[in-house]
Amino acid sequence: MPYYIGDVIRDEGTLIARTPEKFREAGIEVRLESTVTAIDVTQGRVRLTNGELLPYDVLVLATGAESRLPAWPGFDLPGVFLLKNLADAIRIKAHLNRSACRKAVVIGAGFIGMEMCEALRERGMETTVIHRGERPVARWDAEFAREIVAALERNGVAFLAGTELRGIEAGTSCPLKVMTSRGPIEADLVLVAVGIAPNVLLARDMGLRIGATGAIGVDAQQRTSAPNVYAVGDCCEVYHRVSSRWAYLPLGDTANKQGRLAGRIIGGRPAAHPGVVGAQSFKIFELETAATGLNEAEALQAGFDPIGDVYWGNAIAGYFGKRKLGLKLLADRASGKLLGAQAIGETGAVGRINTLSAALWSELTLDEIGWLDLAYAPPFGGAWDVIHRAAQRLQRKR
Amino acid sequence: MPYYIGDVIRDEGTLIARTPEKFREAGIEVRLESTVTAIDVTQGRVRLTNGELLPYDVLVLATGAESRLPAWPGFDLPGVFLLKNLADAIRIKAHLNRSACRKAVVIGAGFIGMEMCEALRERGMETTVIHRGERPVARWDAEFAREIVAALERNGVAFLAGTELRGIEAGTSCPLKVMTSRGPIEADLVLVAVGIAPNVLLARDMGLRIGATGAIGVDAQQRTSAPNVYAVGDCCEVYHRVSSRWAYLPLGDTANKQGRLAGRIIGGRPAAHPGVVGAQSFKIFELETAATGLNEAEALQAGFDPIGDVYWGNAIAGYFGKRKLGLKLLADRASGKLLGAQAIGETGAVGRINTLSAALWSELTLDEIGWLDLAYAPPFGGAWDVIHRAAQRLQRKR
Numbered sequence: 093m094p095y096y097i098g099d100v101i102r103d104e105g106t107l108i109a110r111t112p113e114k115f116r117e118a119g120i121e122v123r124l125e126s127t128v129t130a131i132d133v134t135q136g137r138v139r140l141t142n143g144e145l146l147p148y149d150v151l152v153l154a155t156g157a158e159s160r161l162p163a164w165p166g167f168d169l170p171g172v173f174l175l176k177n178l179a180d181a182i183r184i185k186a187h188l189n190r191s192a193c194r195k196a197v198v199i200g201a202g203f204i205g206m207e208m209c210e211a212l213r214e215r216g217m218e219t220t221v222i223h224r225g226e227r228p229v230a231r232w233d234a235e236f237a238r239e240i241v242a243a244l245e246r247n248g249v250a251f252l253a254g255t256e257l258r259g260i261e262a263g264t265s266c267p268l269k270v271m272t273s274r275g276p277i278e279a280d281l282v283l284v285a286v287g288i289a290p291n292v293l294l295a296r297d298m299g300l301r302i303g304a305t306g307a308i309g310v311d312a313q314q315r316t317s318a319p320n321v322y323a324v325g326d327c328c329e330v331y332h333r334v335s336s337r338w339a340y341l342p343l344g345d346t347a348n349k350q351g352r353l354a355g356r357i358i359g360g361r362p363a364a365h366p367g368v369v370g371a372q373s374f375k376i377f378e379l380e381t382a383a384t385g386l387n388e389a390e391a392l393q394a395g396f397d398p399i400g401d402v403y404w405g406n407a408i409a410g411y412f413g414k415r416k417l418g419l420k421l422l423a424d425r426a427s428g429k430l431l432g433a434q435a436i437g438e439t440g441a442v443g444r445i446n447t448l449s450a451a452l453w454s455e456l457t458l459d460e461i462g463w464l465d466l467a468y469a470p471p472f473g474g475a476w477d478v479i480h481r482a483a484q485r486l487q488r489k490r
Numbered sequence: 491m492p493y494y495i496g497d498v499i500r501d502e503g504t505l506i507a508r509t510p511e512k513f514r515e516a517g518i519e520v521r522l523e524s525t526v527t528a529i530d531v532t533q534g535r536v537r538l539t540n541g542e543l544l545p546y547d548v549l550v551l552a553t554g555a556e557s558r559l560p561a562w563p564g565f566d567l568p569g570v571f572l573l574k575n576l577a578d579a580i581r582i583k584a585h586l587n588r589s590a591c592r593k594a595v596v597i598g599a600g601f602i603g604m605e606m607c608e609a610l611r612e613r614g615m616e617t618t619v620i621h622r623g624e625r626p627v628a629r630w631d632a633e634f635a636r637e638i639v640a641a642l643e644r645n646g647v648a649f650l651a652g653t654e655l656r657g658i659e660a661g662t663s664c665p666l667k668v669m670t671s672r673g674p675i676e677a678d679l680v681l682v683a684v685g686i687a688p689n690v691l692l693a694r695d696m697g698l699r700i701g702a703t704g705a706i707g708v709d710a711q712q713r714t715s716a717p718n719v720y721a722v723g724d725c726c727e728v729y730h731r732v733s734s735r736w737a738y739l740p741l742g743d744t745a746n747k748q749g750r751l752a753g754r755i756i757g758g759r760p761a762a763h764p765g766v767v768g769a770q771s772f773k774i775f776e777l778e779t780a781a782t783g784l785n786e787a788e789a790l791q792a793g794f795d796p797i798g799d800v801y802w803g804n805a806i807a808g809y810f811g812k813r814k815l816g817l818k819l820l821a822d823r824a825s826g827k828l829l830g831a832q833a834i835g836e837t838g839a840v841g842r843i844n845t846l847s848a849a850l851w852s853e854l855t856l857d858e859i860g861w862l863d864l865a866y867a868p869p870f871g872g873a874w875d876v877i878h879r880a881a882q883r884l885q886r887k888r
Contacts, residue, residue, distance in 0.1 A: 443840060
């Protein structure tokens with residue numbers, strides 16, 4: 093008998109997450125507001141804070157990831173938010189509705205920080221991003237990071253690179269004042285999005301094997317090192333087909349696949365997780381941004397001799413108009429095998445990256461990718477697509 | 491020394507096709523308005539209508555395809571057009587500019603007919619399509635043909651299925667009257683787009699091997715059956731990776747690839763055309779329409795036991811909005827290998843079909859496609875993409 097431990101989510105009195113009810117309707121016992129204090133893998137028992145012991149035949153750990161909590165002073169002031177789950181989003185929305193917010197500071201320039209810039213600008217907020225590094229979204233290389241910063245600036249977001257946080261204080265013109273290495277910035281709302289880490293507290297207590305990435309080690313059946321204990325989602329590792337290594341890639345689609353796979357296995361149907369190739373994307377204002385496979389640093393670490401090149405082309409046929417699309421390919425010099433790709437443009441970036449993800453899945457070489465049969469029609473691409481041109485050019489460079 | 495035989499294209503006095511000049515700039519002799527009457531493959535000589543004999547070491551046939559010419563009376567009346575090349579397009583445009591055209595009849599419902607409906611409606615023409623068959627664009631199955639017809643009708647195009655042509659006469663209220671099995675239709679402009687056939691006149695005269703499809707037979711190096719004679723483009727066959735047969739698929743991107751390949755071979759660099767998977771697409775008003783691989787009839791003919799299913803889903807994440815996208819997959823029942831796919835929707839159809847084209851290229855199975863790692867972000871797809879859902883559903887049906 094499986095147990096589901098989750099939250100009921102209400103937004104201004106309206107129930108918006110019905111998952112627990114759906115489980116109940118399916119005859120599954122749901123324990124809400126229940127915290128697990130310990131799991132005894134020998135006895136097969138879960139202990140709750142109220143002292144209750146729940147026995148299990150099969151246990152699935154889906155403890156997810158936790159937002160990194162910075163050690164700065166003032167982090168606990170009202171108006172300072174994390175954004176990890178639906179409840180956080182509702183709290184942010186309520187804050188925006190309650191107060192006459194005009195100024196937001198986003199700390200961190202990962203996916204969440206970038207996507208929130210767009211959401212905050214849509215609410216009419218003056219928005220500033222504070223980033224310790226030089227480039228947003230580390231998965232994308234400098235050529236594309238530049239385009240992302242340009243999109244932020246075009247849309248009225250101030251992007252402060254190379255900026256250290258010192259803390260958050262009460263402000264004078266606004267409720268909050270963010271202290272940085274470049275001086276103070278006043279704000280009505282501060283979003284802290286400086287990354288996440290797998291939640292492995294229980295797993296460590298249980299003595300489960302933790303992988304080199306810091307996430308729970310699993311096999312292709314999502315089994316942990318303890319009998320009848322599975323792990324899925326942002327708390328565990330996933331096999332990377334391109335690096336041939338276990339990686340930590342906490343993404344929603346991967347979590348879904350791991351859950352489905354564990355369900356199959358527990359239900360007695362054979363299956364194996366075939367791994368991922370690292371496909372990911374996000375929208376930033378008018379830009380589609382997508383990547384797959386390894387970047388240069390990851391490729392080197394996985395033992396490849398990578399060679400890369402950026403191709404700036406047109407997402408549609410030249411005689412049909414101009415929609416700038418950049419595609420960077422990375423390949424292994426010796427074998428010519430594709431190792432990774434990044435794309436950015438007004439349109440067509442995700443479609444290209446998904447096509448290249450399927451190519452990576454099957455270990456296609458640049459030569460093959462240069463001949464791939466793609467659906468040509470002028471509104472959607474040229475007779476030689478950006479994929480072909482980029483692959484042919486990098487192939488010549490090898 | 492290669493010879494290029496082509497046209498100089500002028501639109502209202504402006505030179506718009508500069509290809510001959512570019513060739514001349516590259517030091518290549520260009521013969522314009524020159525017709526080849528015979529080619530002697532034993533002597534290696536091309537005879538022109540003016541009696542001149544041009545010797546060759548290497549000959550490339552790029553004779554293309556010809557629009558099918560119907561045998562109806564009235565086909566030669568002014569205002570009746572074919573659309574095969576740039577010169578045809580310019581003639582149509584000039585006719586539209588010259589006369590106060592209001593009504594157009596498009597005969598045929600292939601790619602050209604469909605794309606011209608959109609162009610004619612944009613010019614404000616009342617447009618009627620006359621089609622002998624029941625469904626437009628035969629490559630797409632009934633479920634999707636219905637969507638295409640609906641798009642035509644939503645955009646004010648009358649689609650007359652199951653309608654036979656009897657001929658074209660001079661009209662009364664308009665210059666032309668199209669006689670059909672459903673009665674006469676008056677028009678200012680009639681576009682005849684009832685398909686194309688490979689131009690193999692010279693090839694037959696030369697005694698070259700003609701394939702079962704009626705197009706010139708070539709090998710993976712674009713060689714014909716005569717020594718030093720190559721063929722490329724819409725006059726020749728192409729190897730289909732999914733059916734493992736030679737096919738006739740006259741498409742612009744395939745022609746480009748064949749030309750590039752022949753150029754490499756003639757230039758002394760080893761290469762082999764890896765074949766196509768049959769990817770194609772077109773835009774019809776607000777719809778993206780794309781297909782790849784085989785359809786059911788082709789799959790049966792190639793010896794497969796096909797099983798197919800249509801999945802209607804959302805091109806973007808459900809909580810982000812609704813952009814209806816239909817995806818039909820076809821697989822081999824025994825092996826589970828993907829055989830083909832069709833997609834239609836406001837957005838995302840071409841990207842999905844290109845991803846599945848890469849999957850077909852590598853002979854992926856439905857099971858693998860159900861786990862493919864695709865770039866998930868809510869504006870571009872769900873955590874389970876339409877591709878995953880369609881593949882998983884068809885896999886369960888096997």
